[in-house]
Every structure is written in C-alpha cells, then in structure tokens.
Amino acid sequence: MRIGVIGCSDCGAKEAELARETGRIIALQKHILICGGMGGVMEEACRGAFENGGVTVGILPGDDEKDSNRYLTAAVPTGMGKARNILVVKASDALIAIGGWYGTLSEIAFALNIGKPVVGLNTWECGIGGRKAGLIEAASPGKAVEKAVKAVSGQFREKR
Amino acid sequence: MRIGVIGCSDCGAKEAELARETGRIIALQKHILICGGMGGVMEEACRGAFENGGVTVGILPGDDEKDSNRYLTAAVPTGMGKARNILVVKASDALIAIGGWYGTLSEIAFALNIGKPVVGLNTWECGIGGRKAGLIEAASPGKAVEKAVKAVSGQFREKR
Amino acid sequence: MRIGVIGCSDCGAKEAELARETGRIIALQKHILICGGMGGVMEEACRGAFENGGVTVGILPGDDEKDSNRYLTAAVPTGMGKARNILVVKASDALIAIGGWYGTLSEIAFALNIGKPVVGLNTWECGIGGRKAGLIEAASPGKAVEKAVKAVSGQFREKR
Amino acid sequence: MRIGVIGCSDCGAKEAELARETGRIIALQKHILICGGMGGVMEEACRGAFENGGVTVGILPGDDEKDSNRYLTAAVPTGMGKARNILVVKASDALIAIGGWYGTLSEIAFALNIGKPVVGLNTWECGIGGRKAGLIEAASPGKAVEKAVKAVSGQFREKR
Numbered sequence: 001m002r003i004g005v006i007g008c009s010d011c012g013a014k015e016a017e018l019a020r021e022t023g024r025i026i027a028l029q030k031h032i033l034i035c036g037g038m039g040g041v042m043e044e045a046c047r048g049a050f051e052n053g054g055v056t057v058g059i060l061p062g063d064d065e066k067d068s069n070r071y072l073t074a075a076v077p078t079g080m081g082k083a084r085n086i087l088v089v090k091a092s093d094a095l096i097a098i099g100g101w102y103g104t105l106s107e108i109a110f111a112l113n114i115g116k117p118v119v120g121l122n123t124w125e126c127g128i129g130g131r132k133a134g135l136i137e138a139a140s141p142g143k144a145v146e147k148a149v150k151a152v153s154g155q156f157r158e159k160r
Numbered sequence: 161m162r163i164g165v166i167g168c169s170d171c172g173a174k175e176a177e178l179a180r181e182t183g184r185i186i187a188l189q190k191h192i193l194i195c196g197g198m199g200g201v202m203e204e205a206c207r208g209a210f211e212n213g214g215v216t217v218g219i220l221p222g223d224d225e226k227d228s229n230r231y232l233t234a235a236v237p238t239g240m241g242k243a244r245n246i247l248v249v250k251a252s253d254a255l256i257a258i259g260g261w262y263g264t265l266s267e268i269a270f271a272l273n274i275g276k277p278v279v280g281l282n283t284w285e286c287g288i289g290g291r292k293a294g295l296i297e298a299a300s301p302g303k304a305v306e307k308a309v310k311a312v313s314g315q316f317r318e319k320r
Numbered sequence: 321m322r323i324g325v326i327g328c329s330d331c332g333a334k335e336a337e338l339a340r341e342t343g344r345i346i347a348l349q350k351h352i353l354i355c356g357g358m359g360g361v362m363e364e365a366c367r368g369a370f371e372n373g374g375v376t377v378g379i380l381p382g383d384d385e386k387d388s389n390r391y392l393t394a395a396v397p398t399g400m401g402k403a404r405n406i407l408v409v410k411a412s413d414a415l416i417a418i419g420g421w422y423g424t425l426s427e428i429a430f431a432l433n434i435g436k437p438v439v440g441l442n443t444w445e446c447g448i449g450g451r452k453a454g455l456i457e458a459a460s461p462g463k464a465v466e467k468a469v470k471a472v473s474g475q476f477r478e479k480r
Numbered sequence: 481m482r483i484g485v486i487g488c489s490d491c492g493a494k495e496a497e498l499a500r501e502t503g504r505i506i507a508l509q510k511h512i513l514i515c516g517g518m519g520g521v522m523e524e525a526c527r528g529a530f531e532n533g534g535v536t537v538g539i540l541p542g543d544d545e546k547d548s549n550r551y552l553t554a555a556v557p558t559g560m561g562k563a564r565n566i567l568v569v570k571a572s573d574a575l576i577a578i579g580g581w582y583g584t585l586s587e588i589a590f591a592l593n594i595g596k597p598v599v600g601l602n603t604w605e606c607g608i609g610g611r612k613a614g615l616i617e618a619a620s621p622g623k624a625v626e627k628a629v630k631a632v633s634g635q636f637r638e639k640r
Binding site for chain 3: 561562563565566570579580581582583585586588589590592593594602603604605606607608609613
C-alpha cells in the first residue's frame with residue numbers, strides 16, 4: 001500500500017517526532033511512503049522510513065532534485081509548484097496528516113474531495129453549517145497507520 | 161479584475177440567491193467572473209453576470225463543453241477532473257466562496273496556500289492549534305465583492 | 321466550435337499575416353479562438369479575431385495577466401509554464417498550427433495523441449519508420465478553418 | 481542521474497530488445513530509470529533495470545497501480561491521462577526515445593521545448609522549414625546511455 005505523509009516543511013519538535021515514528025512504522029509494515037519530498041514533516045517521515053529499510057517517494061514542487069530531502073529512494077521533480085500537492089494525494093492510497101498549514105489543508109481537502117481516506121494527527125479541524133470534515137482522528141503514529149490501512153481495506157471491500 | 165466564485169454544483173436556494181447576486185455585482189463593476197463552469201453556485205453566479213452583460217469563464221473538469229452551464233462566455237475544458245480546481249484558483253485574482261463542500265474547501269486552501277485572497281459567504285471555518293484559516297468574512301454579496309477588490313488592491317500596494 | 325491557433329511567440333511577417341487572417345475568419349464564422357495568449361502567432365491571430373468581433377481566450381503560462389497580448393476577451397493564467405500547452409490542446413476542438421518551433425510541436429503531438437484534428441500551415445513534418453504524422457495540410461487560412469471544422473464534424477458523425 | 485525511457489506501450493520485438501538492454505545498462509551504471517509505467521518499451525526497459533538491481537519509477541496515466549507493469553520500484557498514479565507524459569519528462573534529467581508513436585513524439589517535443597536532452601534509437605524525425613529537431617542520434621543502447629549522460633554533464637558545465 002502507498003501511504004502519503006503530509007505536513008509542514010518547517011515543523012516543531014513534536015511533529016518531527018510523530019512524523020519520524022510514522023515513517024518507521026510504514027517501513028516496518030512494508031508500505032511505500034509517498035510525500036512532497038521537502039523538509040520538516042516530510043523529511044522526518046522519510047528518515048524514519050529510510051533508516052528502517054523502507055521505500056520513499058518524494059514528489060517535488062520544483063524542477064531540481066537537489067532541493068529535496070536526503071531520505072528519498074526516488075525523487076520526482078514536477079515543476080508544478082504547490083500544485084504538485086494534488087499529485088501527492090493522487091499517488092497515495094491513504095494519507096496521514098501531521099500538523100501542517102495551508103498546503104496540508106489543500107491536500108486534506110483534495111483527498112476528501114476525491115474520496116481518499118485521511119487520518120489526522122494534531123491537524124486541521126474544519127466545519128461548515130454544523131457539519132465537520134470527515135478526517136479520521138488518531139492518537140498515535142501506530143494508530144494512524146492502522147486506521148489508514150483499515151480505511152483502504154474497507155474501500156476495497158465496498159467496491160466488490 | 162478576475163473574481164473567482166466557488167461553491168457546490170448542487171446548492172440550496174439561499175446559496176443560489178447569494179451566487180446570482182454576486183455574479184450580478186461582478187458584472188456591473190466590469191470584473192470578469194471565473195468559475196468551474198458547472199451547475200449550482202457556479203451556474204447561478206454565471207447567470208447573474210451573464211444577464212447583466214458580464215464576461216464569464218468556466219474552467220471545466222471534463223473534456224466536453226456540453227457538460228457546462230449555459231451562461232459562459234468561454235468554456236475551457238481541461239480533462240483534469242477535480243484537479244482543475246487549481247486552475248480556477250490560478251486564473252482568479254481573488255475568490256469568493258459561497259457555501260460549498262470538499263471541492264470548495266480544496267479551492268479555499270489552495271488559494272490561501274499561494275497567497276490569493278478568499279472572501280467567505282456562509283462557508284467553511286477551519287482551525288489548527290488555536291489558529292484560524294485566514295478567510296475574509298463578508299455579510300453580503302456586495303460586501304464580498306468590495307472586500308475581494310480591496311484585498312487585491314492591497315496586494316498590489318504591498319508589492320510596490 | 322473552439323479552434324486553437326498555435327505557433328511561435330516570436331514569428332516572421334509571413335506567419336503573422338497567416339495568423340491574423342486565420343483569426344479573422346474564425347471570428348467571422350462565430351467560432352471561439354483558443355491560444356496560449358502570448359505574442360507572435362498567438363497575438364496576430366487574436367488581433368485578427370478581436371478586431372472582427374470575435375471571442376478570444378488566452379491560456380497563459382505564467383501567473384500574471386499582464387504578460388499576455390492585448391487582444392484577449394479572457395486571459396486564464398495557469399502558472400504551469402510550458403505545460404500549459406496541454407490545456408491549449410484540451411480546450412480546443414481542433415487546432416491550426418502556423419509555423420512554430422518545439423512548443424508548437426509539443427502541441428501538435430499532444431493533440432494527435434488524444435485524437436484532436438490538427439491542420440498545418442507551413443508547419444512541422446514528422447515521420448517514423450516510413451509513416452508520417454497525421455497532420456491535415458492546408459494551403460491558406462480559409463482552407464485551414466474549413467478543414468478544421470470539417471474534421472470536427474466528421475468526428476461527431478463517427479461517434480454516432 | 482535520472483534517465484527517462486520513452487516509447488510505445490505496444491512495441492515490436494526489435495524495440496523490446498533495445499528497451500531491455502537500455503534498462504540493463506541504466507541499472508548497471510546506477511542511474512534511476514523513469515518511465516510511464518505501462519507495457520511495451522516501458523515494461524521491457526523496467527525489466528532490464530529491475531533484473532539488474534536498478535531502481536525504476538513509473539509515472540502512471542491512471543489512478544490505479546494495478547494497471548502498471550511488474551518491474552517498478554515505485555508506481556506513481558497521477559490520474560492525468562496522457563498529460564502525465566509531461567511529468568515523465570519533468571522527472572528525467574535526459575530521455576532516451578525508442579521507436580514510439582504520438583505519445584512518444586509529445587514527450588520528445590516537450591523535452592526539447594524545456595531544454596532537456598533527448599537521445600533517439602530508431603525514433604521520430606521531424607523538420608520544419610529546412611531545420612531538423614535537435615534529437616541526439618545513437619546507434620545502440622550503450623551509446624544512447626553514454627550520450628544521455630554526456631549531454632546532461634555538458635548542461636551542468638554550461639550552467640557554471
């Protein structure tokens with residue numbers, strides 16, 4: 001399964017720890033980690049995966065591989081700027097959002113819009129007219145990966 | 161100025177009224193209306209503009225012009241699916257969000273992410289860690305257009 | 321019908337004349353002119369259409385309307401760079417290529433790849449293994465528009 | 481270095497052999513192979529690389545990994561259809577075109593348009609007004625990889 005990890009390129013210590021642990025668990029469970037390839041949450045998640053033998057793919061905003069983090073199995077420069085967020089979502093079966101700001105919100109919203117599950121760890125809460133956006137809440141990286149996998153399996157079941 | 165109007169393709173009577181009035185004011189002030197070209201809020205806004213001599217551009221998700229609303233000066237099929245939301249944002253100087261659901265949320269987030277002003281009429285509220293997303297609130301279509309124009313003018317001033 | 325006119329942003333006098341006359345005929349026949357919105361062939365075609373009451377749409381590579389030609393009913397900034405060529409093709413029912421260089425070749429190829437008719441006026445010739453690319457040749461702007469319209473009508477017939 | 485290999489998803493025996501040998505050499509020289517992830521030339525190139533310990537990335541037109549070939553280290557679904565050709569080019573430092581049809585021509589043209597070197601093995605020849613498109617010809621897979629690497633190194637030198 002391909003799990004996207006999304007969050008700020010400039011994150012605090014708490015988010016960094018959550019991201020690295022999430023990456024580690026993704027790798028140990030033999031999933032592929034998809035991300036935006038930059039620093040912060042993306043880098044920490046990749047590091048956690050990379051150091052545990054995982055495969056990591058970074059879909060970069062720019063044209064140049066050099067602007068990516070050091071823990072990528074494969075860098076995919078797109079030259080699309082922040083619009084590459086859409087490709088991070090498209091390339092993932094499910095997403096785990098850790099903290100984040102507007103870029104992360106755009107990925108959460110686009111994922112929900114095309115029906116991909118999003119698990120949140122200390123991330124955005126959004127509502128309109130009394131209804132809340134359908135993020136799946138998780139209390140830890142372990143739970144987040146578990147819920148992401150479960151949500152995708154559930155989708156496969158529904159399709160049959 | 162190009163003003164994007166975003167919202168659901170399947171909207172209620174209240175949103176329809178807000179959208180049509182917003183379109184009317186955009187046209188009377190000689191702005192160009194940008195939207196996703198489909199029904200609901202998009203159609204009502206286009207209708208309001210079109211019937212008042214305005215220019216309306218619909219950036220369509222599909223490949224076929226036939227799936228658009230009837231009030232478009234120019235339809236731009238993209239074949240990009242919901243990823244065309246990004247182009248609606250790119251093509252607008254400022255956006256007015258009326259109600260909406262996940263697609264609208266993705267447009268709001270992408271606009272904020274690339275620094276475009278978004279004015280909200282009965283739309284999403286989002287927060288993270290005590291901070292709120294920077295939408296500009298407006299109480300009426302007239303105020304929404306006024307604030308959108310002001311926000312863009314302010315940006316131009318800042319650039320100098 | 322939407323007819324795309326493609327060619328260099330920096331063209332010679334002969335191409336400029338062909339482009340302006342092509343734009344004029346498109347407008348007189350009440351078709352919408354789609355192009356990349358910049359100078360050269362794009363500007364001359366738009367001018368020919370605009371001065372004859374036509375509707376012209378420019379799909380811009382950059383983020384800013386100011387970098388477009390002056391003869392656009394609607395400018396659609398995309399921020400996608402040269403990748404916006406794909407949108408010029410997607411938004412057109414048929415294309416007329418006038419001269420051009422690599423950008424024009426990419427549009428011709430992408431159009432042929434997704435099955436859109438391309439009419440050529442003094443443009444690229446391409447071949448592989450003895451086969452030639454399927455451009456429709458035309459000897460004048462009038463013939464080019466005529467053949468573009470015919471090719472699209474033929475497609476509609478085939479679909480039924 | 482990332483080397484893109486482009487060609488038809490439905491290729492003949494000669495092209496298959498060229499593609500597999502090209503993939504093998506890319507892997508042995510520790511380059512990363514980028515491609516469109518489907519069958520034919522793409523699959524054979526991936527197979528050649530994969531069986532020799534190489535890293536292969538497939539940028540898929542569809543939304544589903546299942547529609548890709550079996551020799552990918554990482555599949556990146558895009559849901560962009562044939563427009564994903566642009567991402568194959570963006571993600572590669574240089575490209576090797578083997579045979580091919582319109583899709584390959586669109587990739588060659590887009591690469592030349594944004595200044596990426598393209599090496600051709602039995603592929604398209606294009607000309608306009610007496611000038612030929614600037615593909616680098618190669619007589620064998622070994623020469624093709626050598627020339628691709630050299631072209632990119634030359635670009636780096638020029639930039640300094």
